Amino acid sequence: xxxxxxxxxxxxxxxxxxxxxxxxxxxxxxxxxxxxxxxxxxxxxxxxxxxxxxxxxxxxxxxxxxxxxxxxxxxxxxxxxxxxxxxxxxxxxxxxxxxxxxxxxxxxxxxxxxxxxxxxxxxxxxxxxxxxxxxxxxxxxxxxxxxxxxxxxxxxxxxxxxxxxxxxxxxxxxxxxxxxxxxxxxxxxxxxxxxxxxxxxxxxxxxxxxxxxxxxxxxxxxxxxxxxxxxxxxxxxxxxxxxxxxxxxxxxxxxxxxxxxxxxxxxxxxxxxxxxxxxxxxxxxxxxxxxxxxxxxxxxxxxxxxxxxxxxxxxxxxxxxxxxxxxxxxxxxxxxxxxxxxxxxxxxxxxxxxxxxxxxxxxxxxxxxxxxxxxxxxxxxxxxxxxxxxxxxxxxxxxxxx
Numbered sequence: 001x002x003x004x005x006x007x008x009x010x011x012x013x014x015x016x017x018x019x020x021x022x023x024x025x026x027x028x029x030x031x032x033x034x035x036x037x038x039x040x041x042x043x044x045x046x047x048x049x050x051x052x053x054x055x056x057x058x059x060x061x062x063x064x065x066x067x068x069x070x071x072x073x074x075x076x077x078x079x080x081x082x083x084x085x086x087x088x089x090x091x092x093x094x095x096x097x098x099x100x101x102x103x104x105x106x107x108x109x110x111x112x113x114x115x116x117x118x119x120x121x122x123x124x125x126x127x128x129x130x131x132x133x134x135x136x137x138x139x140x141x142x143x144x145x146x147x148x149x150x151x152x153x154x155x156x157x158x159x160x161x162x163x164x165x166x167x168x169x170x171x172x173x174x175x176x177x178x179x180x181x182x183x184x185x186x187x188x189x190x191x192x193x194x195x196x197x198x199x200x201x202x203x204x205x206x207x208x209x210x211x212x213x214x215x216x217x218x219x220x221x222x223x224x225x226x227x228x229x230x231x232x233x234x235x236x237x238x239x240x241x242x243x244x245x246x247x248x249x250x251x252x253x254x255x256x257x258x259x260x261x262x263x264x265x266x267x268x269x270x271x272x273x274x275x276x277x278x279x280x281x282x283x284x285x286x287x288x289x290x291x292x293x294x295x296x297x298x299x300x301x302x303x304x305x306x307x308x309x310x311x312x313x314x315x316x317x318x319x320x321x322x323x324x325x326x327x328x329x330x331x332x333x334x335x336x337x338x339x340x341x342x343x344x345x346x347x348x349x350x351x352x353x354x355x356x357x358x359x360x361x362x363x364x365x366x367x368x369x370x371x372x373x374x375x376x377x378x379x380x381x382x383x384x385x386x387x388x389x390x391x392x393x394x395x396x397x398x399x400x401x402x
Contacts, residue, residue, distance in 0.1 A: 004028040007040040009121075010287075040122075062098070063158045069099055070154065074147040083116055083143075129274055132291040136281040146281040153277040156357070157270070171371040178379045185386055187222055190215035193390050202393045211389040243299065250300035254327075262363050267301045268332055269356035276349035286313050301327060318345070332356070 004020050006028060022028035025042045032039050069090065076086035087107040094100050102125055109119035117135040120126045130150065137146030194212050197204060204212070239245035254260040274295050278288035289309035293302040304325035311321035319337040322328045332352050339348025 004042050006032055006042045007124075008032055008037040009040065010037055063154070065099055067151065067154050067158060069094055069103075070147060070151050074144060074151060077144045077147065084110060128291050128294045129278065132278055132283055132287065133281045136278070136283045139282065142282070149277055149280045153273060157273060168368070171368055171375065174372055174375045178375055178382075181379070182382055182386075185383070186215045190386070190390070197393050205389075205392040207385070207389040208392055211386060246299045247303075250298055258363075258367060262360055262367070264327065264329070265356045265360045265363075267296060267298050268328060269353045269360060271296055271301060271305060272332070272349045272356070273353040276346050276353060279346040279349070285318065289318075 004022060004025060006018055006020050008018065020028040020031060020042075022031060029039050029042050072090060072094065073086055076089065077083070081089075084107070087103060087110060091100055091103040091107050094103060102123055105123060106116070106119045109122055110116055114122070115135075115138055117131055117138055120134060121131045133146050133150045134143070137143035190212060194216060197208075240249055253263050256263075271292055274292040275288055278291060279285065283291070286309050289305055289312060293305035293309065296302045296305065304327050305322075308318070308321035308325055311324065312318055317337070317340055319333050319340060322336065323333050335348055335352045336345070339345040342348070
């Protein structure tokens, strides 16, 4: 049985992709039609993977470009321009030149009679959350208000991701520098000292013998070692990108001391921020949950949220459905329950998301402040051991010569 990636739409107007197992494309399409879904396209998993990979490289939208585009588009809509006229202007004068050909295709679809949300979904370049938000704005007649909410969401999520990446730069540079320094010393300096001691016929202390015993074989087989290490890294990366590998790793992540809790809070803040944005824009709870699941980076959380959406569809409350996933922190569940009881769920979700975003930022700042210290300590121990091992024979040489 093969897997097919299908682009479908449901009765709420949401357009999304899902993987369907079937013997053929026709069987996969029929299965989806039987579930009441409208099928736009069906392609084999491997073909879609290569196509999507190529498309992501050629038509990827940078987050800052996307934010600027939405600000420009919303300004034109607020000024009273029709959507078609706004698209005409942006397709020719958008600040991000990479967006112009995509917007030209959107404009063409809208001119041919498609709704803006349908035209955006056809491109495959826009986030599912954005398409759902635009759909909600079209149905409610408040496109400008919905765009205001989405722009605020985009600013927060983009800023959070930028701060996280910036905080990781310094520790990463330290680690790479340490690895390069130790590699140079072990593969270049140590063998030269070994030849010197051999010519001098100096008795080697135990630390020196241990160090040379590790360094000399590494020098001779360094290229083979790098090839093996590269194969292992590539194999681990490919496995981690598969469904089984990703789920296995994500089940282990929450159990990692310190970092596991930070990772969970990051996923929770992303989920609640997205869900709040969709609910504020007028999207019903169940479609909002399904779209939020598609927008989450973690497959483990995405699957859990999809299961929660099914429970909500059956009549359960949101906080009870999320509690059954056993992934949500108790504080978040309690605040969601209060939001449901008070009728202010969207506002409460925003508050919880802000709380966890701030908590994650504080935790990361505290953790990353210790990373340079830990790297420096490890470097000091390793380099100190190497230097002591190198110079111990010289001390014995001086004693013997005296």
